[in-house]
Amino acid sequence: MKGLLLLSLLLLAAGQRSSSCPHFCSCHGRQVNCSSRFLTSSLLPTGFPPETTDLHLHNNKLTHLPNGLLDSLTSLRSISLHNNSWVCDCGVLYLRAWLQRQPANLKSHLGVTCKSPAGLRGRLVVYLAEKEILDSCHYWYCDLALASQVCLFVFVAVQAALLVALLVFLRKFERLSKEAKRTTEESFTAGENQRENEYANLKDGSI
């Protein structure tokens, strides 16, 4: 019960924070200024007040925007995103799509250029072709699939080697046990003959 109360208080506080001025930024009315603050993408606030009309994010170290970050800003009249370190790999797809959705008079795309990869440096994010972006993408799940294939192959190879070793061992064991059986049989029959002879001698002697 107490935990629940605390949780709802926390949620309330979080909800209030999203509509108050974000950490690292300064606000004047509905203008939110987060520019020139050495902001990296991980330092970005999780949201901006939905009523924001002007948002300054330029002159920072942003490499990508978290998916959906700007979606709730329906009152936006101007935004500045230039002079950042935009990385034009898969992570830029949200920014590009968002910029493409904006009306041209917002001029939000101006100066939003790729810092890396080298092949796309200086290009405007909004005009990147999807293929150009995807070419530089590294899909971790492809690596994972490849790694698991290799692991599976090694596993099967080890299994096969073990099986072969087991077969060889069994064959050897079989041969050894056959040999052992033969020698015991031989010694047994030899012993039997000897005993029979002794018995016969005994019999002969007693008569």
Ligand SMILES: *[C@@H]1O[C@H](CO)[C@@H](O)[C@H](O)[C@H]1NC(C)=O
């Ligand atoms: C935004 O903040 C930066 C850094 O504090 C400051 O240099 C700049 O003048 C501010 N811009 C506006 C429009 O308030």
